[in-house]
Amino acid sequence: MVSGAAGAVGSVVGQIARIHGCRVIGVAGGPEKCRTIVDEFGCDVAIDYKSENLRDALRKHAPDGVDVYFDNVGGKTLDSVLTRLARGARIVICGSMSQYNATERPPGPANYMALLAARASMTGMVVFDYEDRYPQASAELARWLKDGRLRSREHIVEGGVRAFPETLLKLFSGENTGKLILALGNG
Template structure:
């Protein structure tokens, strides 16, 4: 069987360009003892992928030149020499941007296609959902009556953070780009308010929804928005550093927070986290997220784009803000 795949050809400088990728078709090899062959249906496209392309120390080793680009995936087991998996099982795992993946099974998790659409295991029931769940509940320690400010509020993680905040009895105020996204965040997802950072009146528009200050700020973008949030913290506020998409493609040094002294003034804390730290508790998170979804309390939005050949261009939608919800690549039509 031919296997189409994208490999990293060069370390990007700024936004990834076509020459940073190599599109390869090679035959699928026979699986060995203990291995599993997975037909990949969907791949997750996430801002973190940009960091994985850099050759530097991080929470996970970088993708090496010549390797298949790392990505979360869902698919179906079509052959197995592993007693834990059988043909017909649906699984999630980090198998990369390709049509078929081979695994020892250690990085695979069985998923239930009867519980939810399998693509949801890349979104609300996958890494974004678990990131929102543990980031807000454990790191952010949200409590009833808090005001939670979320940047990237229409994105895969931010959209869930605000909804979980509401489930827990907190106010949810979003920041998103454009009136359509803000309307979706309020009208469809139930946030208390959403402010358009692209508006000329952005700072003025923040005043009313944040008139009582910010108890939890869940940061997905970094840069100027982080500084604006830091200036509005309440006493003992919690700042959750999840991502900094505004800084990922910088060719100059990353912009650090200028208003960090307000952490001292307000006896607040700012903490970064990576969802992999909670791996032993994933089942707990998926169970509760699935229950909320089944009850209609938690909505998932998937932005689906088709064609593995189109991967480089589709990935860039993350950094232009074109995606609306969880960006997923449909790898195959069959």
């Protein structure tokens, strides 16, 4: 399972999981993004966090629980997934998009004791920790792109440096699908 499945990181994580034979449940916001993560990025199931109850959807789509959760958003999504863990589940914390603009300190996960009950683990992941494996990853990703197993989508905003503030805000409002890029050539 991957949250932020229509974003730059989540879309690639879901595709890599699928390439390795996993059944992938993606969480995204809105019907268009949910269609994209299934039709373009290959998720088996899309859950629209804006219109669906995540816990109910997980009961339906992961009746035996979630084995691996790649978390890009934190907050209520993480709390919901914690209630649906399979025994020995692993959670990878990569981001916390839901909390980046919080005006007050957000509470920690309310359902963290589910980690104990499921004998699960939760760990942080920062890409820089794997710098020694960049050449291997680059070669594998390039091969998957070339043979069509991996798709890349870019949301390019024109406008140069002057457009930076508005472009950055697109990340937090969920306006982009795929990698958000600011073109610097025009400004």
